[in-house]
Amino acid sequence: MNAKTLTRSLWVFHVACSPCNNCDIEILDTLTPRYDLERFGIQLVGSIRHADVLLVSGVVNKKIVSRLKRLYAQAPKPILVVAVGNCACSEILFRNSYNTCGPVDKIIPVDAYIPGCPPKPEAMIMGVVKLIRSMTQKSDNKSK
Amino acid sequence: MKLLFEFIVFPGFVFTAVFGMLVSWIDRKVTARIQWRQGPPFLQPYYDFQKLLIKETTIPETANTFTFLLSPLVAIISTTIVSLILWKTIFNPQSLFVGDLIVVIYLLAITPIAVILGASSSGNPIASLAASREMKLFMSYELPFILSIIVPIIKLHTIRLGDIILYQQTSGMVINSISGIIAFAVFLIAIQAKLGLVPFDMAEAETEIAGGVFIEYSGMPLALHKLNRIMLLFIIPIFAIILFLGGMYPLYIGLLKYLVILVIIILIRNTNPRVRIDQAIKFFWRSCMILSVLALILAMIGK
Numbered sequence A: 001m002n003a004k005t006l007t008r009s010l011w012v013f014h015v016a017c018s019p020c021n022n023c024d025i026e027i028l029d030t031l032t033p034r035y036d037l038e039r040f041g042i043q044l045v046g047s048i049r050h051a052d053v054l055l056v057s058g059v060v061n062k063k064i065v066s067r068l069k070r071l072y073a074q075a076p077k078p079i080l081v082v083a084v085g086n087c088a089c090s091e092i093l094f095r096n097s098y099n100t101c102g103p104v105d106k107i108i109p110v111d112a113y114i115p116g117c118p119p120k121p122e123a124m125i126m127g128v129v130k131l132i133r134s135m136t137q138k139s140d141n142k143s144k
Numbered sequence B: 001m002k003l004l005f006e007f008i009v010f011p012g013f014v015f016t017a018v019f020g021m022l023v024s025w026i027d028r029k030v031t032a033r034i035q036w037r038q039g040p041p042f043l044q045p046y047y048d049f050q051k052l053l054i055k056e057t058t059i060p061e062t063a064n065t066f067t068f069l070l071s072p073l074v075a076i077i078s079t080t081i082v083s084l085i086l087w088k089t090i091f092n093p094q095s096l097f098v099g100d101l102i103v104v105i106y107l108l109a110i111t112p113i114a115v116i117l118g119a120s121s122s123g124n125p126i127a128s129l130a131a132s133r134e135m136k137l138f139m140s141y142e143l144p145f146i147l148s149i150i151v152p153i154i155k156l157h158t159i160r161l162g163d164i165i166l167y168q169q170t171s172g173m174v175i176n177s178i179s180g181i182i183a184f185a186v187f188l189i190a191i192q193a194k195l196g197l198v199p200f201d202m203a204e205a206e207t208e209i210a211g212g213v214f215i216e217y218s219g220m221p222l223a224l225h226k227l228n229r230i231m232l233l234f235i236i237p238i239f240a241i242i243l244f245l246g247g248m249y250p251l252y253i254g255l256l257k258y259l260v261i262l263v264i265i266i267l268i269r270n271t272n273p274r275v276r277i278d279q280a281i282k283f284f285w286r287s288c289m290i291l292s293v294l295a296l297i298l299a300m301i302g303k
């Protein structure tokens, strides 16, 4: 029940953890009228207190890691985390760099990974739809 | 007992909330169609509300908890009372007291005050910036708003909402005169600011100050604030119909009037960029003031 209520209206807060900006541009692309995420009740919000989904893009480095943790703590629960782009999922070529702190799932729990460098808007929508499906299925199984 | 029922169910809280959600869906759907996209599903405003209810409510450490949580309640109660007064007058014009128009004006002013209180008690610097914007905006639109309401009062010689409806049925609508048209136009622009819609939404401005006055709200209080906005969107066009367009009867024509006003509001919202706060004050205190004073003078000489 809770999962259904939550996933029918996802408000997204975009956390840019030093990405190269391509991911951000694609995220903005996803929110344009052409892809129309409001069909699924998805909206971009400006304040972390309104968020249901943290959309994390980029490599988490030493400067940003404490902020990411703090943002996660500030967000009202229940909260979902989606890692967008190869950087956030696995750090790709920045893996052994001197100032990275590991992929996002080493720092905060991640619910969905959307790989790609950068992922296409279609891929992001598919990722979110899959996340919604798995959430509702999980709650259906629990109630059975 | 009857009063309690009227306050909570019909035509009070539940009624206004349900229809407000409907109106908010129309608003979002029309906006979507203007932007050439599909738009949200029919129950989306309800889903949003329901989701906010299951979210955790966080209260910032620096906040004054009591004021912070009281603000949405005060706002929503005053809006409910406005709705109650307006609908009672529509159903039975003779049922209320003399001067209810003034009560409605005051109650409509409570929402921005509650929002300012809530924002400034949250202890967030951005929220206090937004609160100051909201306050300036409130001071700038309130005067033209009230001046435009005085026009029907002068034309019909009454400050009772019921009489305003009845007199308009016998002597024609207020909007059928030059002063009425001007006052109606000023009223429409002022309610755009009152509802916090786009040309004048600098107090919430998601893209620059991150939700502004509501930045620290989450969960239940945020749901109430949003619901309050939605309810206002539902009842303010009705207020306009009572003042300028002669009531909701017969019902289908009333509905038509309502839709026209709603679509005008949505169109203004979708075809304008957000203005800066100083531009808004200039606009209200110069153009709108001059226009509404003009309408007042015209009304006094009977035009």
Ligand code: SF4
Pocket (backbone or CB within 6 Å): A018, A019, A020, A021, A022, A023, A057, A058, A059, A084, A085, A086, A087, A088, A116, A117, A118
């Ligand atoms: S995944 Fe690719 S596009 Fe996205 S931030 Fe990393 S390098 Fe840039």
